[in-house]
Amino acid sequence: MVKISDIKVGDVIKNEFEGITRELLRAYAKASGDTNPIHTNDEIAIRAGLKGVIGHGLFSFGFITKLFEDFLEHGKYGKLIETDVEMRGMVRCGDLLITKGEVTKIEGKRVSFNVNQTTFTNIEIKDNRGNIVRQFEAGERGYISEKDIERGLVKTKEVPEGILSYRERVSTPGSAIIELYE
Amino acid sequence: MDDEQIKKNAEFLINNLAGKEVPGRVKFNVRYKTLVDFAKIYGITDSKYVGSEEEGIIACHAFANNFTIKALYKLLLGMKLVQNGEERPFVKNPGKLLHMGQKYNWDGCVELKQGDKLNITAKWGKVWLIEKNMMLLAEFHVEVKNQDGEMVVRPVVTAGIRSGGY
Numbered sequence: 628m629v630k631i632s633d634i635k636v637g638d639v640i641k642n643e644f645e646g647i648t649r650e651l652l653r654a655y656a657k658a659s660g661d662t663n664p665i666h667t668n669d670e671i672a673i674r675a676g677l678k679g680v681i682g683h684g685l686f687s688f689g690f691i692t693k694l695f696e697d698f699l700e701h702g703k704y705g706k707l708i709e710t711d712v713e714m715r716g717m718v719r720c721g722d723l724l725i726t727k728g729e730v731t732k733i734e735g736k737r738v739s740f741n742v743n744q745t746t747f748t749n750i751e752i753k754d755n756r757g758n759i760v761r762q763f764e765a766g767e768r769g770y771i772s773e774k775d776i777e778r779g780l781v782k783t784k785e786v787p788e789g790i791l792s793y794r795e796r797v798s799t800p801g802s803a804i805i806e807l808y809e
Numbered sequence: 810m811d812d813e814q815i816k817k818n819a820e821f822l823i824n825n826l827a828g829k830e831v832p833g834r835v836k837f838n839v840r841y842k843t844l845v846d847f848a849k850i851y852g853i854t855d856s857k858y859v860g861s862e863e864e865g866i867i868a869c870h871a872f873a874n875n876f877t878i879k880a881l882y883k884l885l886l887g888m889k890l891v892q893n894g895e896e897r898p899f900v901k902n903p904g905k906l907l908h909m910g911q912k913y914n915w916d917g918c919v920e921l922k923q924g925d926k927l928n929i930t931a932k933w934g935k936v937w938l939i940e941k942n943m944m945l946l947a948e949f950h951v952e953v954k955n956q957d958g959e960m961v962v963r964p965v966v967t968a969g970i971r972s973g974g975y
């Protein structure tokens with residue numbers, strides 16, 4: 628049960644989604660009617676200078692409303708009043724998309740959140756001699772820009788196969804307001 | 810298009826669009842199958858959103874994405890502007906158009922249900938120029954009402970047009 632008395636500033640809710648595939652983007656294009664081929668056809672996306680298909684901005688946005696629908700157990704404990712986001716970064720197939728809401732204000736039964744969607748894009752894994760042992764789509768297609776490197780968005784971490792390079796980038800910052808019943 | 814012309818076009822749009830109604834309206838029928846297909850994209854399994862047609866379902870919040878941009882495109886396509894005696898569209902080069910932001914407000918709104926017939930209207934909000942890169946930004950305040958005139962959602966869409974696209 629979600630009650631206003633149980634919520635405090637700084638509380639965080641989040642969801643993670645790692646299933647962004649070309650098949651899902653095609654399904655979204657069909658369901659949403661947004662059939663711009665830069666989301667579904669690699670050749671056209673490459674001709675548009677994108678190096679490969681990109682997710683629809685509003686496709687990833689849907690995970691923000693889902694975060695709050697899940698939190699409120701689909702209207703059982705309250706309702707979603709507002710979401711407000713900036714479309715900043717492209718989301719790609721294979722990305723891990725993490726959607727987070729952090730409570731910033733509580734007024735009566737209304738709770739305000741800072742919302743952030745962050746994408747984690749795997750690039751490659753190198754062994755301890757610097758040889759690439761696995762390359763991901765971002766590495767193969769060159770999704771990572773010089774700007775990403777300059778901004779310090781490209782990071783590394785140890786994984787069982789070696790050292791993984793990945794990009795961590797905020798794609799959709801914003802805010803949301805919910806209203807609880809109790 | 811030279812910088813002088815780009816600046817003149819930006820001034821024309823800022824002075825002529827901010828706060829004005831976008832003429833016309835778009836009608837949109839909400840079908841059961843579309844609601845279900847859309848909810849399934851997000852793995853939603855709650856019967857409120859994906860239950861049987863006989864019992865009736867409502868739209869998940871993300872469904873507002875399904876009609877807002879399409880309706881806005883239709884409204885803008887039908888809008889003719891006259892600059893210096895010549896007809897021009899709002900966006901001269903759609904390839905320079907960017908979707909910059911999306912806000913939805915459901916405060917006091919009713920749920921969107923299968924079978925609803927939506928009426929969608931819009932007006933221009935702020936229109937402004939970022940001089941650093943000559944990007945023109947425009948806000949669209951959209952109203953979505955059902956067949957009974959009840960408000961379903963109030964979207965605000967922010968579009969950006971890169972230099973040369975307006």
